[in-house]
Amino acid sequence: MTEKDLIPSAYTNQVDKGSFEWSAPSNIALVKYWGKKANQIPANPSISFTLNNCKTITKLAYERKEDTNGISFDLLFEGQPKESFRPKIEKFFERVAGYLPFLEEYHFTIDTHNTFPHSSGIASSASGMAALAMNLMSLERELNPAMTDEHFYKKASFLARLGSGSACRSINGSVVVWGLHAEVEGSSDLFGVPFTGDVHEVFRNYKDTILLVDKGEKQVSSTVGHDLMHGHPYAERRFAQAHDNLSAIKKALTEGDVSAFIGIVESEALTLHAMMMTSMPYFILMKPNTLEIINHIWKFRQDTGIPVCFTLDAGANVHVLYPESVAVEVLGFINAELLVYCQNNQYICDEVGTGALSLY
Numbered sequence: 001m002t003e004k005d006l007i008p009s010a011y012t013n014q015v016d017k018g019s020f021e022w023s024a025p026s027n028i029a030l031v032k033y034w035g036k037k038a039n040q041i042p043a044n045p046s047i048s049f050t051l052n053n054c055k056t057i058t059k060l061a062y063e064r065k066e067d068t069n070g071i072s073f074d075l076l077f078e079g080q081p082k083e084s085f086r087p088k089i090e091k092f093f094e095r096v097a098g099y100l101p102f103l104e105e106y107h108f109t110i111d112t113h114n115t116f117p118h119s120s121g122i123a124s125s126a127s128g129m130a131a132l133a134m135n136l137m138s139l140e141r142e143l144n145p146a147m148t149d150e151h152f153y154k155k156a157s158f159l160a161r162l163g164s165g166s167a168c169r170s171i172n173g174s175v176v177v178w179g180l181h182a183e184v185e186g187s188s189d190l191f192g193v194p195f196t197g198d199v200h201e202v203f204r205n206y207k208d209t210i211l212l213v214d215k216g217e218k219q220v221s222s223t224v225g226h227d228l229m230h231g232h233p234y235a236e237r238r239f240a241q242a243h244d245n246l247s248a249i250k251k252a253l254t255e256g257d258v259s260a261f262i263g264i265v266e267s268e269a270l271t272l273h274a275m276m277m278t279s280m281p282y283f284i285l286m287k288p289n290t291l292e293i294i295n296h297i298w299k300f301r302q303d304t305g306i307p308v309c310f311t312l313d314a315g316a317n318v319h320v321l322y323p324e325s326v327a328v329e330v331l332g333f334i335n336a337e338l339l340v341y342c343q344n345n346q347y348i349c350d351e352v353g354t355g356a357l358s359l360y
């Protein structure tokens with residue numbers, strides 16, 4: 001599929017008014033996307049677990065308007081107008097307008113909220129853009145009822161990517177690959193695709209407990225972070241490493257090799273942070289408590305043999321990953337030893353999920 005296939009020909013149907021509602025989850029990358037080319041094309045492929053509980057729920061109401069000059073929408077967050085979110089949505093609409101020619105024909109009301117606290121330091125851009133993209137595709141499918149499911153989901157992921165790169169991995173479950181990779185059939189830089197390998201049962205209900213170390217605004221936006229990979233002294237080597245790590249994790253996921261999985265996932269998290277520490281300007285996005293948690297996880301794993309590991313996003317919070325079969329032990333460990341390192345003792349329990357859901 002090329003970008004051209006995502007530009008629709010004339011619509012066969014007409015609709016004047018209605019609404020849709022979708023929920024879309026957050027996702028956690030195992031092999032990280034860090035660095036991009038023009039138009040949100042990733043510099044390297046990535047793979048993620050789709051999450052289940054951290055979600056954005058978005059209702060999109062649409063009404064045909066008289067004029068067709070410009071995009072018009074109202075935006076509500078938790079039921080209240082939210083001016084500060086508008087610029088991001090405006091930019092998103094501008095980027096996708098060429099692929100959704102109906103956009104200027106309607107006035108939209110977007111009513112959105114998250115299932116996780118807004119000030120948790122958990123980015124809502126992935127789930128938010130994915131939920132909006134699903135709603136827009138529902139409208140496009142009304143206008144073109146012959147659309148296949150395959151086209152619907154691929155284009156939804158394509159649109160979400162234009163809003164926020166990693167959002168393209170929040171459409172499908174439960175393991176998603178984004179970015180062209182020699183060993184992943186159907187993989188593309190344009191959209192995320194479900195991992196088609198047979199995921200071993202140990203990974204099927206994998207748990208992700210998110211420890212909220214720092215609930216503040218991100219110190220470095222991901223836009224600035226991705227940009228720092230241009231001219232970065234280690235960029236090319238890092239991009240090649242991501243290809244290798246994706247091959248290796250693919251094998252670990254199908255064989256149920258938890259120890260190989262742990263090695264790749266933790267190395268990826270630390271590499272992401274190493275890229276930021278070695279860019280110009282340079283940043284340290286971990287906090288002292290991030291390191292405390294990592295050291296406690298390593299000691300617990302060493303002492304008990306329980307296969308628990310961590311990953312990080314571009315921030316200080318820690319995602320603790322572990323098989324369902326050791327959930328009781330790991331939650332006991334988290335409560336006894338890690339909560340003291342979380343802001344207000346806060347953490348969020350999540351797990352691998354199935355992707356966006358229609359609620360209408």
Ligand code: PMV
Nearest residue numbers: 029032033164165166222314
């Ligand atoms: O989707 P963005 O532009 O916010 O970038 C997200 C990048 C990481 O979360 C750090 C890694 C990833 O692959 O999700």
